[in-house]
Amino acid sequence: MKTIEATQTTLYPVVEVFHSLQGEGVWSGTSAWFIRLGGCDVGCWFCDTKASWNSRRHPQQTVQQITQTAAAAAAKIVVITGGEPLLHDLAPLSASLQAHNLKVHLETSGAHPLSGRFDWVTCSPKPFKPPHASVYPHVDELKVVISQPADFTWAEQQAIAVPPTAVKLLQPEWGTPESAQLVFDYVRCHPDWRLSLQTHKFLGIQ
Ligand SMILES: C[S@@+](CC[C@H](N)C(=O)[O-])C[C@H]1O[C@@H](n2cnc3c(N)ncnc32)[C@H](O)[C@@H]1O
Numbered sequence: 614m615k616t617i618e619a620t621q622t623t624l625y626p627v628v629e630v631f632h633s634l635q636g637e638g639v640w641s642g643t644s645a646w647f648i649r650l651g652g653c654d655v656g657c658w659f660c661d662t663k664a665s666w667n668s669r670r671h672p673q674q675t676v677q678q679i680t681q682t683a684a685a686a687a688a689k690i691v692v693i694t695g696g697e698p699l700l701h702d703l704a705p706l707s708a709s710l711q712a713h714n715l716k717v718h719l720e721t722s723g724a725h726p727l728s729g730r731f732d733w734v735t736c737s738p739k740p741f742k743p744p745h746a747s748v749y750p751h752v753d754e755l756k757v758v759i760s761q762p763a764d765f766t767w768a769e770q771q772a773i774a775v776p777p778t779a780v781k782l783l784q785p786e787w788g789t790p791e792s793a794q795l796v797f798d799y800v801r802c803h804p805d806w807r808l809s810l811q812t813h814k815f816l817g818i819q
């Protein structure tokens with residue numbers, strides 16, 4: 614195993630870093646430092662961060678650089694997202710952030726094997742490229758995007774695969790007006806599920 618010092622020069626394509634509030638899910642409303650890594654091969658038609666898909670379009674930063682700016686932000690949590698962050702080996706980055714006493718959360722579709730250690734794993738599985746088996750046991754929060762009734766079948770299938778302690782969330786697809794009503798009706802009748810809204814979009818913040 615590499616030491617923390619040896620991993621400080623590992624490079625990742627960084628789309629953007631920013632300090633906001635976690636807008637979605639269980640930690641919604643929490644001060645969060647976001648690290649958005651480039652690259653995704655899942656291809657969701659509704660993806661709200663398509664500019665992140667091509668990793669070559671984004672400059673590389675070392676673990677040391679990424680960690681220093683994250684530590685300086687003094688947010689409650691650090692969220693590694695993308696793109697699909699599990700396209701990269703996240704072990705060096707997560708270890709470095711945690712060595713600085715930062716709480717590290719992951720936003721992933723789960724489409725690639727889990728790497729790294731996290732304080733919280735949010736998995737938003739996609740039928741277009743389903744999760745790798747290694748991801749399911751680590752899921753703290755299952756967050757399924759809903760745009761049509763058939764998506765509830767996918768959500769229930771995914772719920773069987775995650776630990777029973779995982780929080781189960783349904784998130785309306787932002788660009789489909791009827792999706793919020795679909796989720797509202799479903800959660801009322803299926804109380805094991807909860808509604809997750811993209812609150813940052815309502816507020817017009819990042
Ligand atoms: C941009 S993705 C990046 C992380 C990872 N690739 C994933 O899909 O989980 C971050 C979150 O936004 C969600 N998301 C993306 N586009 C959305 C949309 N149009 N409506 C609702 N949620 C969306 C994803 O499902 C995921 O939970």
Ligand SMILES: Nc1nc2[nH]cc(C(=O)O)c2c(=O)[nH]1
Pocket residue numbers: 633634635636637662694695720813818819
């Ligand atoms: N405020 C805010 N909260 C978020 N939660 C997950 C996000 C993501 O793009 O992964 C996101 C994002 O882009 N902005």
Ligand code: SF4
Pocket residue numbers: 653654655656657660661662663695696697722739
């Ligand atoms: S997996 Fe995530 S980043 Fe990739 S296309 Fe789907 S929503 Fe976008």
Ligand SMILES: [Mg+2]
Pocket residue numbers: 661662
């Ligand atoms: Mg987002």
